[in-house]
Amino acid sequence: MTAAPVTLRHHGHVAVVEIAYAPVNALSKGVRTGLLEAMAQISADPSVTAVVLSGGPGRFIAGADIREMNAPPDAPFLPDVIAAIEGLDRPVIAAIDGAALGGGLEVALGCDARIGSPKALLGLTETRLGIIPGAGGTQRLPRLVGVAKAMALIAEARILKAPEALELGLLDAVVDDPLDAALACAATARKRPLSGFPVPKGDGEAENAAAQAALKGAKGVPAIGEAVRVVRAVREGTFADGLARERAAFLALRESGEARALRHLFFAEREAAKVPGLEGARARPFARVAVIGAGTLGAGIAASLLDAGLDVTLLERDAQAAQEGAARVRALYDRPLKSGRVTGAQVEERLARLGPTAAWDALAGADLVIEAAFEDMDVKSDIFRRLDALARPGAVLASNTSYLDLDAIAAVTARPQDVVGLHFFAPANVMKLLEVVRGAKTAPDVLATALALAKAIGKQPVVAGNCEGFIGNRIYAHYRRHAEYLVEDGASPQEVDAALEAYGFAMGVFAVSDLSGLDIAYAMRKRRAATRDPAERYVAIADRLCEAGRLGRKTKAGWYAYDADGRASLDAATRDLIEAARAEKGITPRAFSPEAIQRRLVCVMANEGAKELEEGIALRASDIDLAFVNGYGFPRLKGGPMFAADQMGLAAVLAEVEAAHVTGGAGSQPSRLLIDLARSGGSFAAWRKTNG
Secondary structure (H helix, E strand, O other): OOOOOEEEEEEOOEEEEEEOOOOOOOEOHHHHHHHHHHHHHHHOOOOOOEEEEEOOOOOOEOOEOHHHHHOOOOOOOHHHHHHHHHHOOOOEEEEEOOEEEOHHHHHHHOOOEEEEOOOOEEEOOHHHHOOOOOOOHHHHHHHHHOHHHHHHHHHHOOOEEHHHHHHHOOOOEEOOOHHHHHHHHHHHOOOOOHHHOOOOOOOHHHHHHHHHHHHHOOOOOHHHHHHHHHHHHHHOOOHHHHHHHHHHHHHHHHOOHHHHHHHHHHHHHHHOOOOOOOOOOOOOOOOEEEEEOOOHHHHHHHHHHHHOOOEEEEEOOOHHHHHHHHHHHHHOOHHHHHHOOOOHHHHHHHHOOEEEEOOHHHHOOOOEEEEOOOOOHHHHHHHHHHHHHHOOOOOEEEEOOOOOOHHHHHOOOOOHHHEEEEEEOOOOOOOOEEEEEOOOOOOHHHHHHHHHHHHHOOOEEEEEOOOOOOOHHHHHHHHHHHHHHHHHHOOOHHHHHHHHHHHOOOOOHHHHHHHHOHHHHHHHHHHHHHHOOOOEOOOOHHHHHHHOOOOEHHHOEOOOEEOOOOOEEOOHHHHHHHHHHHHHHOOOOOOOOHHHHHHHHHHHHHHHHHHHHHHOOEOOHHHHHHHHHHHOOOOHHHOOHHHHHHHHOHHHHHHHHHHHHHHHEOOOOOOHHHHHHHHHOOOOOOOOOOOO
């Protein structure tokens, strides 16, 4: 028999209401019902003089049950639960020994006092899911901390640790055992509902500054603008008027496309680490990690490992290069040190765990070795042959390759079961995505180790099968190729980039190419030239740019020309190359609307993603979405290419892909999966591979 999620017991004249709904006491229908029933029982019991609301050891309420947010609203509603808590004619004290987030903090704000432990975490985090607090948070918080601070806390979705929450007044006390402290003070507690508090006198200048800062950081998130509007209106009308205004905004946002996309990503993050075949697999230890290659990417990888408390050996070709690599790692801390995100002592402690060296023997004791050398099969094969001879038995050998055949790399060793791909994205100490590539012989515990490492260093892992480009770069190559088709057919690089930025990308595809360097993709195209299908349309404009020495920002010219201040413009040289390419093929340029550009590029991405699903390169459509949101700048508010395709309707996506196939030739044909789902009315989200 399942235990009730909310229990009521008596401690003398104090009623203790405890929530026990694993794992985090989410505010499910059962929890909401239990809290209402407990308040009703207490209200009818004159012997109770005070109430303590607890989430049990190490917990409080971590927020809404997100699974319920995709279903129609179901009574009892959280505002009614909090109204019952606040309306009780006896004081209610919240004992917070863990996370009080979102609706959990709204429940605590409905209590008359809040006592936290040093482990308490408090925050109204709803804007992360594209909504605003909908159970009084926008009305009670300003009465406690003022309008300016409330706007900032809600817009930024900040999570406060206990000391800061105490300083702001969200907590009345911080003690080791909040339940015991709440019971001890219950006898002298008094009723102090925040709904009756006056809104603190405003500082117009501070409130305007807070609103402007929130809106500037909103990056198109409608919920942040709504949060600012609702909080700023807190002085207009009665408390009940404010609650009604808040609830209307919450319900409208809840059904928005942006909120649906963010909920999709929330669930996708939790699904990504669930990999078939890893049941019972235990990660190997990885306290000592070695990184081979101390260039920009290797230095970023090393910094990520140091930040996680790991010991790092950094190998380079000679002593001077090793010291230059160590200096590169140190330089990565300049900005966080200046901003106050880390202290000087923390930086020195981390760097003390870094061992730059040119001696290969230093790798012998490593638990995990990450190769971050030049993207060349001969270079990587030579490294793995040396590792095979040097690394201790059971060490995990990882390659940071972004395109190359992981199985071919593993095959040069006598232990291919110990080899895994760890594809970091530059800058590796900042970018959240970690593409974990499973080779044909990668052992389950090695894959489990890669996932455990991702968690330890704060990365979002996505497991990929082995193919050229894996999940992300394979799709990105098709995205870039079709962007080039658009340019050759009549759009300018600026028009394509502007359309993508209007869609929500931080940068367009051509600006990104210039930033990363055109020579990288050029080398890949030359490597593929001998095996390229002659029926595939090929655009040579990027090759001509490289041959002209225009490699991107690093040469001050690529698709765009860059002035001394780094400002980009489309110059005559690029225009001439584009016009020459069109003339060579007899193409009469035509115009493309921003919407047509967006539709074409999103659809070809989704189509290539569908091929990866068919082949088992990606486990699920949501993994592809995570990869593109976290590694390639796809807008979070659109949920990723597969989610965006589902929202368009797969019949419409198929029609667009068929048109793209006519444009692009071989390699651009619709996937069998897309055809089947479009004809059956299915979706990528609901599809699961059932064989092969």
